[in-house]
Amino acid sequence: MAVSGIGRVACGGSDCIQAGGVVARREEAIRPQVRLRRQAPELDEAAVFGAVEALQACGKAAALIGRGLELIAATRRAESHFGAGLKVTDGVLAASDSRCQPAFAHLAAIATSAEYLTLRRAPDPAPLHRARGRPLIADAAPFRLEACGTGREVRAIILLTDPDEAPPAVRESALTHAFRLSATEARLVAALARGETLESCAAARGVALSTVRNQLAAAFDKTGVRRQSELIALVARVGGAPG
Numbered sequence: 001m002a003v004s005g006i007g008r009v010a011c012g013g014s015d016c017i018q019a020g021g022v023v024a025r026r027e028e029a030i031r032p033q034v035r036l037r038r039q040a041p042e043l044d045e046a047a048v049f050g051a052v053e054a055l056q057a058c059g060k061a062a063a064l065i066g067r068g069l070e071l072i073a074a075t076r077r078a079e080s081h082f083g084a085g086l087k088v089t090d091g092v093l094a095a096s097d098s099r100c101q102p103a104f105a106h107l108a109a110i111a112t113s114a115e116y117l118t119l120r121r122a123p124d125p126a127p128l129h130r131a132r133g134r135p136l137i138a139d140a141a142p143f144r145l146e147a148c149g150t151g152r153e154v155r156a157i158i159l160l161t162d163p164d165e166a167p168p169a170v171r172e173s174a175l176t177h178a179f180r181l182s183a184t185e186a187r188l189v190a191a192l193a194r195g196e197t198l199e200s201c202a203a204a205r206g207v208a209l210s211t212v213r214n215q216l217a218a219a220f221d222k223t224g225v226r227r228q229s230e231l232i233a234l235v236a237r238v239g240g241a242p243g
Helices: 021-030 047-059 096-111 172-179 183-193 198-205 209-223 228-238
Strands: 034-036 060-063 071-075 086-087 094-096 127-128 135-143 154-161
Touching: 021 094, 021 172, 047 071, 047 094, 047 135, 094 096, 096 127, 096 135, 096 154, 172 183, 172 209, 172 228, 183 198, 183 228, 198 209, 209 228
Parallel strands: none
Antiparallel strands: 034 071, 060 071, 060 154, 086 094, 127 135, 135 154
16 A cells, blocks of 8 residues: 555555455545554555554544554644654654653663553653754653564553644634533634633723623633633643644
8 A cells, every 4th residue: 555655555465455345535635634654564555544543533643553663644734753863764653752662662672561451650751852942841651552473562652742832723612512611702712712811802802801801700600710810721732722
C-alpha cells in the first residue's frame, strides 16, 4: 500500500493496493493523515492504520514504537517534530539532542516492558530540547498490536506535547451540548479562551459591558465554576477541536 509517499507495504505476498477495492478505498481515505513505516510490513496494517487514524482525528502528536524504539507509524503532527526534537535514524526514533536521549530511551524502555502496569506511578516525561523554542515533552504508555505471528509487534505509544503550539480552537457546539450554554454564552466563553477580554468582547458585539458580565455569570452557573481562570481551564479540557 502506498501511503503518503513512504512506499508500498507487502501484504501476504502481494501488493495491498491490488488486493481489492476495500483496501484501495482505505488508502484513499487515510492517505492525508497516516504514514506506515517501511520497517513494519508484517504488522496487521489495518489495526495500525486504525490506531493512528484515531490518534490523528483526536489531534494527537503520537508515534507507535516497537522494541528498541523502532518506529512503526506516526501521525502527521508527530512527524512535524522529526528534525526538531526528534529524529529517525535507520528506522529508530531518537532525541535530536543527544543529551536528551538517555531520559527518552528510559521512558520508552519502561513503556515497552511487561512491568509497566506494576508501577505505582507513571514514569516521568522526557524533555526533548530543540534549537528553537521550548522543549517538547514526551510521554509514553504501553500499546500492544500483535505482528501476525512474526514475533514483532507495536509495544508502546509516544505522545508529544509542544508547549509553543497554539491551543486547539474551542468548539462552541461542545460547550452548548455539554453545559447547555446559549449560543451567545458559548461564543463569549470561546472568545475568552482565545485570550480576549470582557471589554473587547463587549465592544466587538456592540453591547454594554454589564451585558457581557451577565452572560459570563450565567456561564459560571451552568459550568459550576466561580472564576474566569477556572472556566478557561475547563474549556481547555473539553472544548478543543480535533486536529
